[in-house]
Amino acid sequence: MAGCDVVRDDGHILLYPVGPAPLRSAPVFAMNPILLQLTRRAWPAFLIACFAALAAARAARIEAYCFSVRFQPATAASGSFELMTTASPLDAEPNGELALQGSTSPYTHGGAFKLTYQVPGLTHILYGILLIDLPLGDADNDGIPDILEVDLGVLEEPTGGTVTSEGGTGSAAATWTRPAGSRFGTCVLSVSGLRSLATPIAETYTITFEVIQYRGSFPFQRTGDAITAPVKLAQVGAAEHTLAGELAFTRVHESLLQDSAAVLTDETGAQFPLRPTGDYTRDGTWFSGVLVFDDYFTTTAKKDYRLWLGVIADAGDADGDGVPNLSDDDYQGGAVVTPPVLALARTAEGLALTVSGAAGQTVQLERATTLEPPDWEPAQTLTPAGDMETIPLEGAGERQFWRAVIR
Numbered sequence: 192m193a194g195c196d197v198v199r200d201d202g203h204i205l206l207y208p209v210g211p212a213p214l215r216s217a218p219v220f221a222m223n224p225i226l227l228q229l230t231r232r233a234w235p236a237f238l239i240a241c242f243a244a245l246a247a248a249r250a251a252r253i254e255a256y257c258f259s260v261r262f263q264p265a266t267a268a269s270g271s272f273e274l275m276t277t278a279s280p281l282d283a284e285p286n287g288e289l290a291l292q293g294s295t296s297p298y299t300h301g302g303a304f305k306l307t308y309q310v311p312g313l314t315h316i317l318y319g320i321l322l323i324d325l326p327l328g329d330a331d332n333d334g335i336p337d338i339l340e341v342d343l344g345v346l347e348e349p350t351g352g353t354v355t356s357e358g359g360t361g362s363a364a365a366t367w368t369r370p371a372g373s374r375f376g377t378c379v380l381s382v383s384g385l386r387s388l389a390t391p392i393a394e395t396y397t398i399t400f401e402v403i404q405y406r407g408s409f410p411f412q413r414t415g416d417a418i419t420a421p422v423k424l425a426q427v428g429a430a431e432h433t434l435a436g437e438l439a440f441t442r443v444h445e446s447l448l449q450d451s452a453a454v455l456t457d458e459t460g461a462q463f464p465l466r467p468t469g470d471y472t473r474d475g476t477w478f479s480g481v482l483v484f485d486d487y488f489t490t491t492a493k494k495d496y497r498l499w500l501g502v503i504a505d506a507g508d509a510d511g512d513g514v515p516n517l518s519d520d521d522y523q524g525g526a527v528v529t530p531p532v533l534a535l536a537r538t539a540e541g542l543a544l545t546v547s548g549a550a551g552q553t554v555q556l557e558r559a560t561t562l563e564p565p566d567w568e569p570a571q572t573l574t575p576a577g578d579m580e581t582i583p584l585e586g587a588g589e590r591q592f593w594r595a596v597i598r
């Protein structure tokens with residue numbers, strides 16, 4: 192497959208870094224006992240490591256990618272299809288979670304389903320398990336499957352899987368599409384081969400799915416080997432959803448950090464404990480590890496949407512030796528401040544200004560009609576929260592100058 196290799200090896204799933212052979216010689220994430228314990232309980236016997244091989248030239252930032260995707264309930268002519276917390280009708284709650292599976296599974300993802308199927312005079316309700324591969328295409332070659340990256344799109348990627356229920360075993364086939372920049376996509380899922388009271392069950396569902404990604408700046412402070420960072424992460428594509436708190440890491444050496452337990456708070460004040468998982472390993476200016484929420488989807492009693500990929504990138508390199516300040520052995524102090532970035536973009540309506548900046552910054556946009564001398568006037572105040580803001584430009588034909596000032 193393109194980009195991100197999956198190797199199933201003796202009870203593990205390993206995603207190896209994309210890149211030259213030396214980088215591929217060993218898996219980049221080592222199992223630790225806590226993660227082993229967690230994953231054996233929630234995701235039996237598996238390990239995943241996904242490594243970001245390429246660095247982007249930006250100041251310190253953090254990204255979190257949920258390994259689960261969320262299916263919305265779908266209806267078809269015959270009835271409905273919905274993912275649940277369990278395959279038992281006694282305690283199942285709808286949660287939409289298609290979660291990463293263990294290496295004993297022949298498919299990368301899976302979830303419990305409730306399928307309602309109507310034929311004349313009778314309604315069948317089946318609970319069962321869907322196992323299906325997520326598309327793992329990686330067009331930007333950063334080691335992260337593009338389907339989990341909101342900024343990137345996926346176009347009609349097919350995958351296969353199975354369904355099992357009291358009605359036996361059947362097959363599943365999916366076609367995945369998600370436009371770049373949207374956290375919502377479409378999975379056209381065909382299910383066939385199941386039976387209920389001798390009735391063959393076969394249907395195609397058009398399912399809206401959501402990928403959950405957060406990002407923000409990582410304004411760290413280094414004191415010896417101790418790293419602390421007050422972060423405010425905003426959901427990509429839904430910036431009103433935020434997670435804020437202080438993260439702490441310990442520098443082991445220049446290519447290895449270890450995380451600590453933390454608590455993040457969302458925009459409503461709800462708290463989300465994070466469990467320490469151990470190692471964040473470095474490639475270039477990127478550090479990646481596994482982020483485990485005690486429970487991300489609090490609507491359900493079951494702990495779900497727990498396993499995430501955490502990536503911390505630090506392009507700051509005060510001594511120019513290629514080791515980022517975040518883990519350099521002789522660096523003390525803070526992260527490089529991220530300057531806001533202004534750019535022009537063409538839209539259907541005309542020209543627009545795009546502004547990106549770090550979470551927590553307040554950016555004052557100023558406008559001038561001349562620089563001789565400048566006559567800067569306040570135009571708009573933004574809190575970009577890491578996302579790009581687009582501001583339509585008015586005054587076609589006028590000469591305009593713009594600047595962004597951190598307040």
Ligand SMILES: [Ca+2]
Nearest residue numbers: 329333335337
């Ligand atoms: Ca990618």
Ligand SMILES: [Ca+2]
Nearest residue numbers: 488491493495
């Ligand atoms: Ca839950």
Ligand SMILES: [Ca+2]
Nearest residue numbers: 510512514519
């Ligand atoms: Ca350095």
